[in-house]
Amino acid sequence: xxxxxxxxxxxxxxxxxxxxxxxxxxxxxxxxxxxxxxxxxxxxxxxxxxxxxxxxxxxxxxxxxxxxxxxxxxxxxxxxxxxxxxxxxxxxxxxxxxxxxxxxxxxxxxxxxxxxxxxxxxxxxxxxxxxxxxxxxxxxxxxxxxxxxxxxxxxxxxxxxxxxxxxxxxxxxxxxxxxxxxxxxxxxxxxxxxxxxxxxxxxxxxxxxxxxxxxxxxxxxxxxxxxxxxxxxxxxxxxxxxxxxxxxxxxxxxxxxxxxxxxxxxxxxxxxxxxxxxxxxxxxxxxxxxxxxxxxxxxx
Numbered sequence: 001x002x003x004x005x006x007x008x009x010x011x012x013x014x015x016x017x018x019x020x021x022x023x024x025x026x027x028x029x030x031x032x033x034x035x036x037x038x039x040x041x042x043x044x045x046x047x048x049x050x051x052x053x054x055x056x057x058x059x060x061x062x063x064x065x066x067x068x069x070x071x072x073x074x075x076x077x078x079x080x081x082x083x084x085x086x087x088x089x090x091x092x093x094x095x096x097x098x099x100x101x102x103x104x105x106x107x108x109x110x111x112x113x114x115x116x117x118x119x120x121x122x123x124x125x126x127x128x129x130x131x132x133x134x135x136x137x138x139x140x141x142x143x144x145x146x147x148x149x150x151x152x153x154x155x156x157x158x159x160x161x162x163x164x165x166x167x168x169x170x171x172x173x174x175x176x177x178x179x180x181x182x183x184x185x186x187x188x189x190x191x192x193x194x195x196x197x198x199x200x201x202x203x204x205x206x207x208x209x210x211x212x213x214x215x216x217x218x219x220x221x222x223x224x225x226x227x228x229x230x231x232x233x234x235x236x237x238x239x240x241x242x243x244x245x246x247x248x249x250x251x252x253x254x255x256x257x258x259x260x261x262x263x264x265x266x267x268x269x270x271x272x273x274x275x276x277x278x279x280x281x282x283x284x285x286x287x288x289x290x291x292x293x294x295x296x297x298x299x300x
Contacts, residue, residue, distance in 0.1 A: 044271040051267035062272035072273060074248055075256040078162060082233055082252065085166040086226045090219065092170065093177035100178070101185045111182075115175035122172065126239040129168040130155065133240075155241055158249040165236055165250060177222050184218040185211070220292045224285055231281050234258065253277055 045062055047055035066072050100111055117125060132139040135153025144151040154164040192210050201209070234254040237244070244251035244259075251259075253273065261270035 041271045042275060044268055045275045046272075047268045049268035049271075050265040051261065052265070055268060058268070062269045063276075065269065066272060066276065071248060071251070071256060072253075075244075075251040075253045076277075078249065078251055079231060079233065079253045081162055082166060082169070083227065083230050085170045086223065086230060088166075089170040089174055089226070090177060090222060093174050093222075094181050094215070096174070096178045097181035097185055101182055111179075114178055117172050118175040118179075120172075122235050123239060125172055126168070126236050129164075130240045133164050155250075156246055158246045161241060161245045161250045165240060168240075169230075169233070169236060173226070180218050180222065181215060184215050188214045216292075220288070224288050227284055227288070228281055231277065 044055055046057060046059060048058045048061070049055035096114060100107060100114075133154035135141060135151070135156065138151075138154070140154065141151035152160050154160045188211065192214075193206055196206050196210060232254050233252045237250055237252050237255045238258075241250040244255065254277070257270045257273050257277070260266045260273070
């Protein structure tokens with residue numbers, strides 16, 4: 001004998017419909033703004049398309065052209081070079097967090113000063129640094145002249161253009177990493193340091209065996225997000241070196257994709273490059289998660 005299904009009340013049905021509506025909103029948003037564009041971009045990467053007319057299928061021609069495009073490889077290499085700023089920024093951020101994680105006068109002021117660049121407009125910051133790097137009247141060369149150093153025209157020199165952009169990017173994002181490290185430092189249990197002191201551990205041993213492992217989740221998060229963000233660097237390049245720098249030395253892969261898509265109307269080819277970039281970022285991120293699982297640190 002089957003058990004009859006209990007009849008649901010009108011209030012229950014109304015709440016159920018409301019719940020479905022709330023759940024459906026982000027799902028529809030994902031499908032409309034991420035799912036459909038992603039599927040269409042995969043299709044467009046196998047076409048010749050100017051972004052205006054109908055795409056014309058061309059097989060794997062875009063990917064074959066990409067393999068022989070030296071500007072694609074150069075811009076991809078420049079993007080990887082910019083990643084040098086990630087470990088530099090993390091080390092400086094950690095040192096600042098350690099310095100600010102103690103009682104001192106003006107603590108709130110210093111924390112605010114270091115965080116101001118994070119909330120500042122990236123376009124405004126890029127214009128400011130473009131002026132600072134000017135070879136004739138820039139602030140950087142004026143400071144160097146005090147020490148008798150004749151500074152170069154930073155953004156017009158192939159050897160100094162990328163390091164100049166890295167310095168600016170590190171300065172821009174250092175406050176965000178510092179704030180996360182500072183919050184993590186303040187959450188480290190004090191009894192770990194007390195136990196280490198009883199065992200005769202010095203400051204360096206405490207830092208190596210307690211502080212660094214306890215900060216590993218924050219470090220992992222910052223490394224992953226910085227790699228994803230670094231792979232998409234664009235605004236700095238487009239404002240500070242709008243032509244891709246001398247000898248194409250500062251062009252990032254996203255900047256090159258944008259050039260192909262909107263300046264040369266090679267939307268199909270640009271989409272193919274964007275697809276390859278997305279796959280590369282996904283692989284690097286997956287490797288990072290794999291490594292993190294092997295070196296997780298936890299306290300019971």
